[in-house]
Amino acid sequence: MxxxxxxxxxxxxxxxxxxxxxxxxxxxxxxxxxxxxxxxxxxxxxxxxxxxxxxxxxxxxxxxxxxxxxxxxxxxxxxxxxxxxxxxxxxxxxxxxxxxxxxxxxxxxxxxxxxxxxxxxxxxxxxxxxxxxxxxxxxxxxxxxxxxxxxxxxxxxxxxxxPKFANLVKLSGNFLFASVIESLGEAMALIGKAGLDRGRYVDFLTSTLFGLPVYKVYGGLIADGIFEPAAFAAPLGSKDIRLALAAADDLRVPMPIASLLRDRFLTLLANGGDKLDWSAIGGLAAKDAGLK
The missing domain is CATH 3.40.50.720 (NAD(P)-binding Rossmann-like Domain)
Structure with a gap:
């Protein structure tokens, strides 16, 4: 063509x-x-x-x-x-x-x-x-x-x-990706604060319970704390969550986790995270827990 x-x-x-x-x-x-x-x-x-x-x-x-x-x-x-x-x-x-x-x-x-x-x-x-x-x-x-x-x-x-329903599916999918990133970050902050190795924890998760690419890719990034260069920049992730919430508002669908993710992205961006990968929201929980 x-x-x-x-x-x-x-x-x-x-x-x-x-x-x-x-x-x-x-x-x-x-x-x-x-x-x-x-x-x-x-x-x-x-x-x-x-x-x-x-x-x-x-x-x-x-x-x-x-x-x-x-x-x-x-x-x-x-x-x-x-x-x-x-x-x-x-x-x-x-x-x-x-x-x-x-x-x-x-x-x-x-x-x-x-x-x-x-x-x-x-x-x-x-x-x-x-x-x-x-x-x-x-x-x-x-x-x-x-x-x-x-x-x-x-x-x-x-x-x-x-056509618009393809865009709704895309936004819902990115909401799920961001939810996985946030939950991974919280779980890894929990085991990290206890002194366990985060990399080995990711290996355990992805070889047993959660052997999916999303867990392998983002789990590795969060464990290593490598958020640059950005493959998908944090401002774009923030934008997608806001668009998902806008669609939810029009359809009158409460999305409390999406509201949390919006605030997590705002926290990241407010602290200078514009050039980081969107997976950097997965590092916020460790900072909240007092981990370096």
């Missing part, structure tokens, strides 16, 4: 690279030109504007937050202005449910198609094409972009025919 790709950050660069490896014709745009040049060496075309990246069969966006997506999609000569009738916007960004609903409406009004396809996985997983994709949209639209989703991920779970 002829596809444009907008947003070559930690996640987007790996995703675009795997689209190229799968044989797709990729035209890439990023505000930081150097990131585009890296893809050009792999066979991509460099777009000098967002509009130029929207001339193919589809455009995929992978951006940091609602504000960035709004700017790219609704801005002058942005995606809505530039995408041809019948072409598809695939949004893989972690955004609010409300914005996803706006995107679907705007593309429908312009005669374009829209698929929400947020992804689960850290940058190393994106680089290897092993992301898990939560996709939602009209069945024909999801089918049309299936080759793109297959190129970036190891599996695609079709959530709904309504």
């Amino acid at each position: 002829e596809i444009g790709f907008i947003g070559l950050g930690h996640m987007g660069a790996g995703m675009a690279t795997n689209l190229l490896k799968a044989g797709h014709d990729v035209t890439a745009y990023n505000r930081t030109r150097a990131k585009v040049e890296t893809l050009v060496t792999l066979g991509a075309k460099a777009a000098v504007s967002m509009s130029e990246a929207c001339q193919g069969d589809a455009v995929m966006t992978m951006l940091a937050n609602d504000e960035a997506v709004e700017d790219v999609v609704f801005g002058e000569r942005g995606v809505v202005d530039s995408l041809r009738v019948g072409a598809i916007h695939v949004s893989s960004s972690t955004i609010s449910v409300a914005l996803s609903e706006r995107l679907a409406a705007a593309h429908a009004k312009a005669g374009q198609r829209f698929v929400a396809a947020p992804v689960f996985g850290r940058p190393d997983v994106a680089a290897t094409g092993q992301l898990v994709v939560a996709a939602a949209g009209a069945p024909d639209d999801v089918k049309a972009v299936a080759p793109l989703l297959d190129a970036i991920g190891r599996s695609t779970f079709i959530v709904s025919e309504i």
Whole structure:
């Protein structure tokens, strides 16, 4: 397929690279030109504007937050202005449910198609094409972009025919990840204060009771206290919890643990944690317990 790709950050660069490896014709745009040049060496075309990246069969966006997506999609000569009738916007960004609903409406009004396809996985997983994709949209639209989703991920779970529900699933998933990080941090503060080795504790957990990647990855980071460089920065984690709470507010669903996580992220950021990985909230319990 002829596809444009907008947003070559930690996640987007790996995703675009795997689209190229799968044989797709990729035209890439990023505000930081150097990131585009890296893809050009792999066979991509460099777009000098967002509009130029929207001339193919589809455009995929992978951006940091609602504000960035709004700017790219609704801005002058942005995606809505530039995408041809019948072409598809695939949004893989972690955004609010409300914005996803706006995107679907705007593309429908312009005669374009829209698929929400947020992804689960850290940058190393994106680089290897092993992301898990939560996709939602009209069945024909999801089918049309299936080759793109297959190129970036190891599996695609079709959530709904309504795009915004893929974003709700993504936010709920990140809430669960953050809950695991916080609970790991508290458990490790407990055994650490007693003088037990946190690394051996993680080995025990992940080889017996909790042999899942989320426990292995984040347990190791918390045990070692290594939160830089950030694969997923704390401000992004904070944003996702706030978006989950906003969705919960709209649906009148109490989420007391999410409220706790919001405060944990605020504590981390208030103490200068902006450049740390979001797993750094797992280190707060040890500090609260008086551990170094």
